[in-house]
Amino acid sequence: MAHPTLEDVAARAGVSRALVSLVMRGSPKVGKERREAVLRAARELGYRPNMMARGLAAGRTGLVGVLLADLRDPWCAEVHEGLADEAVRRGARLLLTTGRGRAARERAALDDLLGLRPDGVVLASPGMPAADIERAAAGCAVTVVGRSVRSDRVDCVTGDGAAAVRLALAHLADLGHRRVACLDLGPRPSPLRRACPPDAVATAPDEPWRAPEPPTAVLALGDPTGTAALTALLRAGRRVPDEVSLIVVGDSPGARAARVTAVASPAAELGSRAMAVLLDRISGEAPAAGRRDTVPPRLDERDTTRALSLGRREDAPDLRQ
Amino acid sequence: MAHPTLEDVAARAGVSRALVSLVMRGSPKVGKERREAVLRAARELGYRPNMMARGLAAGRTGLVGVLLADLRDPWCAEVHEGLADEAVRRGARLLLTTGRGRAARERAALDDLLGLRPDGVVLASPGMPAADIERAAAGCAVTVVGRSVRSDRVDCVTGDGAAAVRLALAHLADLGHRRVACLDLGPRPSPLRRACPPDAVATAPDEPWRAPEPPTAVLALGDPTGTAALTALLRAGRRVPDEVSLIVVGDSPGARAARVTAVASPAAELGSRAMAVLLDRISGEAPAAGRRDTVPPRLDERDTTRALSLGRREDAPDLRQ
DNA sequence: ATGAAAGCGCTAACAT
DNA sequence: ATGTTAGCGCTTTCAT
Numbered sequence: 001m002a003h004p005t006l007e008d009v010a011a012r013a014g015v016s017r018a019l020v021s022l023v024m025r026g027s028p029k030v031g032k033e034r035r036e037a038v039l040r041a042a043r044e045l046g047y048r049p050n051m052m053a054r055g056l057a058a059g060r061t062g063l064v065g066v067l068l069a070d071l072r073d074p075w076c077a078e079v080h081e082g083l084a085d086e087a088v089r090r091g092a093r094l095l096l097t098t099g100r101g102r103a104a105r106e107r108a109a110l111d112d113l114l115g116l117r118p119d120g121v122v123l124a125s126p127g128m129p130a131a132d133i134e135r136a137a138a139g140c141a142v143t144v145v146g147r148s149v150r151s152d153r154v155d156c157v158t159g160d161g162a163a164a165v166r167l168a169l170a171h172l173a174d175l176g177h178r179r180v181a182c183l184d185l186g187p188r189p190s191p192l193r194r195a196c197p198p199d200a201v202a203t204a205p206d207e208p209w210r211a212p213e214p215p216t217a218v219l220a221l222g223d224p225t226g227t228a229a230l231t232a233l234l235r236a237g238r239r240v241p242d243e244v245s246l247i248v249v250g251d252s253p254g255a256r257a258a259r260v261t262a263v264a265s266p267a268a269e270l271g272s273r274a275m276a277v278l279l280d281r282i283s284g285e286a287p288a289a290g291r292r293d294t295v296p297p298r299l300d301e302r303d304t305t306r307a308l309s310l311g312r313r314e315d316a317p318d319l320r321q
Numbered sequence: 322m323a324h325p326t327l328e329d330v331a332a333r334a335g336v337s338r339a340l341v342s343l344v345m346r347g348s349p350k351v352g353k354e355r356r357e358a359v360l361r362a363a364r365e366l367g368y369r370p371n372m373m374a375r376g377l378a379a380g381r382t383g384l385v386g387v388l389l390a391d392l393r394d395p396w397c398a399e400v401h402e403g404l405a406d407e408a409v410r411r412g413a414r415l416l417l418t419t420g421r422g423r424a425a426r427e428r429a430a431l432d433d434l435l436g437l438r439p440d441g442v443v444l445a446s447p448g449m450p451a452a453d454i455e456r457a458a459a460g461c462a463v464t465v466v467g468r469s470v471r472s473d474r475v476d477c478v479t480g481d482g483a484a485a486v487r488l489a490l491a492h493l494a495d496l497g498h499r500r501v502a503c504l505d506l507g508p509r510p511s512p513l514r515r516a517c518p519p520d521a522v523a524t525a526p527d528e529p530w531r532a533p534e535p536p537t538a539v540l541a542l543g544d545p546t547g548t549a550a551l552t553a554l555l556r557a558g559r560r561v562p563d564e565v566s567l568i569v570v571g572d573s574p575g576a577r578a579a580r581v582t583a584v585a586s587p588a589a590e591l592g593s594r595a596m597a598v599l600l601d602r603i604s605g606e607a608p609a610a611g612r613r614d615t616v617p618p619r620l621d622e623r624d625t626t627r628a629l630s631l632g633r634r635e636d637a638p639d640l641r642q
Numbered sequence: 643a644t645g646a647a648a649g650c651g652c653t654a655a656c657a658t
Numbered sequence: 659a660t661g662t663t664a665g666c667g668c669t670t671t672c673a674t
Binding site: 046052224257 | 323324367369370371372373374376377382389392393395397398399401402405409414415416417418419421426432433435436437438456459460545548549552555556574575578579
């Protein structure tokens with residue numbers, strides 16, 4: 001028998017379907033004897049409850065759908081880590097889909113998810129049109145992570161990039177650094193630029209060193225810029241952190257592995273908070289309006305930042321904002 | 322109406338449920354006029370087919386479950402890329418779950434997946450017990466990627482690590498390198514070691530340089546070792562590739578970004594082949610016995626390997642195997 | 643081309 | 659404590 005049903009189990013155990021159903025859902029009001037007979041029959045048959053049938057009949061599935069923009073993005077992976085941790089803690093079952101960077105795929109993935117009638121969905125997809133999100137929210141609880149959506153049926157959990165930049169600049173200032181270059185090597189300008197001192201922003205690794213007074217510290221905007229900056233500095237023969245300190249806004253496995261000092265809102269925490277918010281709403285313990293939750297950035301001091309030696313200090317203005 | 326049903330659409334369009342069902346599944350035998358009326362009603366109502374009901378009634382779901390060992394592992398992410406590409410091409414819908422490295426979680430994740438009665442599942446989980454895999458195969462088509470399982474109801478798609486090491490060694494030999502150190506920096510010995518010349522294996526970055534004759538090339542076993550090796554070499558002041566060539570067995574975004582020469586069976590191809598094999602079996606076009614498919618390694622020559630300069634060549638034995 | 647009717651496997655409210 | 663029954667939303671014959 002490929003897929004034994006409740007009825008098969010009931011027949012084998014010599015009881016009614018309903019009794020088996022109760023046992024499978026762990027009801028306390030079943031005699032120990034019968035319960036064990038049912039469990040044994042189920043095991044012998046290799047019975048596995050059919051979630052489709054269960055969901056249909058019960059009107060809810062116990063499923064939480066998760067849409068991740070791109071699995072290859074470490075940030076997404078880490079958000080998922082937090083989501084999954086909290087889900088396990090609270091007994092929710094997660095189903096993932098991804099759009100892999102393409103808007104059309106993302107829509108399709110979300111549709112697939114919603115077709116399964118999950119009790120809620122978490123959207124970790126920076127680019128999805130707000131209208132799609134709103135549409136999804138008509139059918140089930142929706143929490144968006146990593147961005148903010150103006151809607152009162154959607155909850156949002158976000159980090160704070162500007163605060164992260166401020167924290168990084170403050171840390172460098174504490175270490176005595178006054179000449180800090182903000183490196184942004186990405187193909188598109190990083191939104192974090194707006195939080196940097198305008199004339200400190202450079203878009204090529206060696207650009208800051210063409211100035212009469214080279215920086216004593218580099219603030220890299222985003223993970224990719226961070227790793228690129230580190231190898232560029234090393235290749236250019238600049239000693240890190242002796243000669244120049246490096247701090248990255250945005251943490252990633254790469255920065256961690258290379259022991260680069262970083263500051264970011266921990267993605268895993270974004271995830272776990274998002275899941276908590278979602279499950280609260282599903283169980284009806286949430287305020288009616290859309291909640292928004294901001295996770296503060298955290299500094300991970302590792303091996304690429306160091307206090308400026310006294311001899312090199314100067315009285316230039318503190319870049320801290 | 323939170324979740325309009327087929328019946329609601331039928332009522333609004335002034336037709337029968339069956340007709341709506343046909344239209345939703347794109348049947349050709351519906352008059353253009355009625356079809357459009359139905360489609361319009363569906364759109365106006367925000368109708369979305371209920372996959373649960375559909376799956377229950379139809380006996381198959383059109384769903385393919387994917388179990389990924391760990392999202393943070395770039396290899397898994399890339400396998401998924403291949404899976405998803407092929408799935409899109411052939412019209413399958415993917416649902417992911419992960420065990421995040423823990424065996425118990427993995428079992429639970431697989432159970433969740435199987436409870437949804439997918440038409441098939443892809444298992445990208447090196448550590449899962451063969452018995453669990455076999456059990457899953459009792460209920461639906463199963464393809465395992467990245468490892469081999471002895472079972473004739475399971476299809477396997479794997480890479481070939483030993484061939485990758487041989488290819489890497491051959492490439493270095495072609496470049497004139499005779500003294501090659503095989504670096505294995507992982508916490509556990511890499512299985513790839515068995516494919517290396519035994520006395521060439523080192524477990525610390527600088528170990529090879531303590532020998533009287535330092536290597537002219539380094540072969541790193543695995544991605545993590547690869548990136549660790551690169552930064553270690555640079556930090557030690559060894560010029561790459563002028564002074565020493567570096568080749569990594571096992572490709573990853575990190576190696577790609579750092580432009581490290583690498584050789585590996587492309588994970589995306591493992592994925593797409595696995596999906597192809599699975600869908601073939603689902604549609605019944607597969608041989609009865611378990612298929613096994615081996616994807617050959619590929620060399621990605623980037624910036625960390627270089628031919629040994631003539632002056633440094635010597636007549637030591639070729640390490641190629 | 644269209645409609646009617648019988649389930650798919652399960653839950654939940656009810657009856658015993 | 660246990661059995662009965664009426665659906666959940668859909669697909670799929672089978673009639674018309």
